[in-house]
Amino acid sequence: MAGTAIRRRLSWQRAEVLALHRETRRAWRLSLRPPDWSGHLPGQHVDVRLTAADGYTAQRSYSIASAPAEPGIELVVERLDDGEVSPYLTDVLREGDLLELRGPIGGYFVWPTATAGPVQLIAGGSGVAPFLSMLGHHRATGHPRPVRLLYSARTVDDVIGRAELEHQPATVKVHVTLTREVPAGWTGLTGRVDAALLAAHTVSPAQAPHLLVCGPTSFVETVASALMDLGHDPGRVKTERFGATGGP
């Protein structure tokens, strides 16, 4: 029988909100059940669309924070006080509501599978979301490849996925650096991610790691240029800058 690949156009669907919980001072985790979901790759995102009664719509992208094997999907939403979409998701949306989304989206910023080398993840703020999905996937598969995460957060209370990050297999090393307040007894890193911090706490260019960097635009650009200076192959560095998109 001739194999006929039928590709469907990605369309909007209404996912049920299963749970909403406040993860940190500014980040919430949404658990959703999309009715039509064939699975995702770790690192993919969804587009969320809000529609007002007068037809006005607002749209944003959110990374999927849950691993593919888990039921449903989870999104991490950082509440931007002057935002239009995030305060709705964190303050108005309730369990049982329907949320319109399309996905999974994006085949580029995903967990590398073509080769088995080490993986270095570098996150700024809520940019850790796609990496939570990747680490969950890595743990579930039990793969021996070494993985490191360097995660920059403002304060210890801003660390998203703290519980998961503390329980990782031996192949995974997590470094958190705090940029604003450092609590007494903190044994982790402090200060912004710069060339010195990258040189000391990430996989060296000699080991030819895959590097994935996710965070606000200025964070990603600073880190990416420092990685080039350290001698990493630009072709192995993938970035995902995020910011409010789609208008004022």
Next chain:
Amino acid sequence: MTDPDEAADRRLDANAAAGPLAELFTVDLTVAVATCVGCGNSAPLAAHLLYANAPALVVRCPDCAGVILRYASSGSRLRLDLTGARLLTVTLPANETAEGKRHQQGLA
């Protein structure tokens, strides 16, 4: 260090355009390799720069900043301008190529 003003440019990676482009294409166009008309640079579309705070999505070459693609959906109209891309190369999943199908059917 990055000029802090550059953050105000609010550029993103064109990875973020994957959803809007899926309104028009059934393949993920962001993993396609685009070649810039202006400078000849080739890179996955996702590794291009996306300017989304504009009347349309504007994707620019990571090398020369030339416009590669413009896309907008407004009301009942979708508009796509690809004049800045000389070539788009899409790699199909293995099961959709002739070779992949032979593998699936046990012929190879």
Next chain:
Amino acid sequence: MSFVSRGFARRRREAPPGRLPPGQYDVGDGFPVLSAGPTPRTSLANWDFRVQGQVDEVRRWSWAEFQGLPRESISVDVHCVTSWSKFDTRWEGVSVDTLLADVVTAAEFAVAFSDGGYTANLPLADLTGGQAWVVDTYDGQPLEPEHGGPARLLVPHLYLWKSAKWVRGLVLTLDDEPGFWETFGYHNYGDPWREQRYAGD
């Protein structure tokens, strides 16, 4: 049946009757930044403003010469095609009438061109008669780069995309030559009061 997100509404504020063009909303104190590309950084030493194309002689002003031209203060409402409007914006700059004062031309159109490659086309008649300025000051301060500084065009009776940021000159033309957004399906003229957003509107 179309879907409505429970409890979601666009934040709107009341605007005086007749002040908002159709389909627009009042953005209030905010001043959204739209950018279709990187913000150009041109030093004032390298900046000039040119009037060229179908002209008897190319006109050129350095930054210092531009600063020596007669200045006007303008207070106007501006309307962006992405549907926000901002009331009573205060600018200072040079009237395009001043820049075109003794230019001899048969042109009926103009293309404003900018650092970074942006262009916008307008009928010459919409740039003259006290309707358009090249402004370098907003709200009493030097115009910030994100809003088009050192200088931008200001043509407040048309959608704001016609008011080219980082403007460096005008090319006067015999034929209408669509600019950056006009070649992408945006309306060639762009009158907010007739809601001319897209070609065919």
